[in-house]
Amino acid sequence: MHKRWIRSISSSKKKTKKKTCNEFEEFWKNSYTQYIHGIPTVFYKSELSKKQRHDRLDPVLLYDDSTYNPATKVRFVCTSDTHNLTERFTKPVPYGDVLLHAGDFTQEGEMCQVEQFSEWLESLPHRIKIVIAGNHDLxxxxxxxxxxxxxDAFIGRLQRSCIYLEDSTAIINGIKIYGTPWIPEYNGKWGFELKREDECSAKWREIPSDTDILLSHTPPVGHGDRCADSSRAGCVNLLQQVQLRIKPQYQVFGHVQEDSGITTDGQTIFINAAMCNEKMKPVLDPVVFDMDKKSEEMLLVSSTSQWNALTNV
Structure with missing residues (x-):
């Protein structure tokens, strides 16, 4: 159902990581000294765009359900930047085992907006919903x-509808998902802003190196971060950690609504899952992908409160 608008992605982490690992190490060893602090656009133009792969993956317009086996796979549905505009969606969200939301689910984080989003989550059939905040959820x-x-009251309401991650991990059938809401400093007026370089680097070093899916609000530099004026808003330090240490199979994010879509550097698949475009119109599609189960254990989370929340989902 609704096959024509669902994007399907498949990849092999083992095949690509082995091939590109030394290339990434060489790049960061030789290129990082050229980075002008706080200006990702300069780094992208002078270094990244010239020396790394940046392949945009075309969405698969015909979705083949025969490739999905619920006994061996987990289906993820990726969304972000819904901004309390879910009532204007013209198409239903595709079904999957796990819904991922990469933040900016409200306009300004008011309680009525959190309530509206939570009610929308509760209307969806996905057994597990995993959500992080974004800068608008201040x-x-x-x-x-x-x-x-x-x-605490706001988060408590969310937790009746989803697993809320904030610098924490959920494990689904052995697949480790780490969620973090932070972004490089934007204008100092929104939530979860960090200064580029030292503060960002310290925060990204907290991400476990065995993460399979990194759920962040900010994109890394060079992937899904191109703004309307062609500048780059992503984080250089995050890309460095992703390529050299974390090496997730997927990174799912939003934030830069004018550059939604899917790219890869040959090691990680980067998904900008924003559902509102730069004009705040909810016209973009979720992204769907499957991963092999690593265990039969359905869900583990990094805190007791999150586990308790699951019982209400």
Whole structure:
């Protein structure tokens, strides 16, 4: 059902990582010293675009359900940047085992907006929904919104509908998903902003190296981060960690709504899953991909509160 608009992605992490690992090490050894601090556009134009693969993957317009076996695979449906506009969707969200949402599910993080998003999540058939915040969900940022009892109430409402990750991990059938909401400093007025370089680097070093799916709000530089004026908004430090240490099979994100789509560097598949375009029109499609199960254990999470939340999903 709704086959023509679903994107299907398949890849082999083992085949590509072996081939490109030394290339990435050589690139970062020789190129990082050329990086002008805080200016990802300069780094992209002078180094990244000239020396690395940046292959855009065309969506598969005809989806073949015969490739999916629920006994051996987990189907993920990727979304982001819905901004409380889910009622305007003209197509149903495709079915899968796990829904991933990469942040900016509200306009400004107000309680009524969190409630509306949570009700939408509860209307979806996916057994597990995993959500992170984005910069628009600013009331979930403890640094920006120090009233802990209010923030806890907002997160509590979310947790009745989904698994909310904030610098934490969920494990589904052995597949490790790490969620983090932070972005490089934008204008200082939104949530989850970090200064480029030192603060970003410290935060990305917290990401476990055995992560299979990295769910972030920000893109890395060079993948799904091209703004309307052709500048780059992604994070250089995040790309460095992804390529040299984390090496996830997938990175799912949003934030830069004008550059949704799928790219690869030959090692990781990068998915900008924004569903609203740069004009805030909810006209973009989710992305669907399957992964092989690594175990039969359905779900483990990194905190007791998250596990308790699952019982209400």
């Amino acid at each position: 009331t979930l940022d403890a640094g920006r919104f120090p009233q802990n009892h209010i923030r």
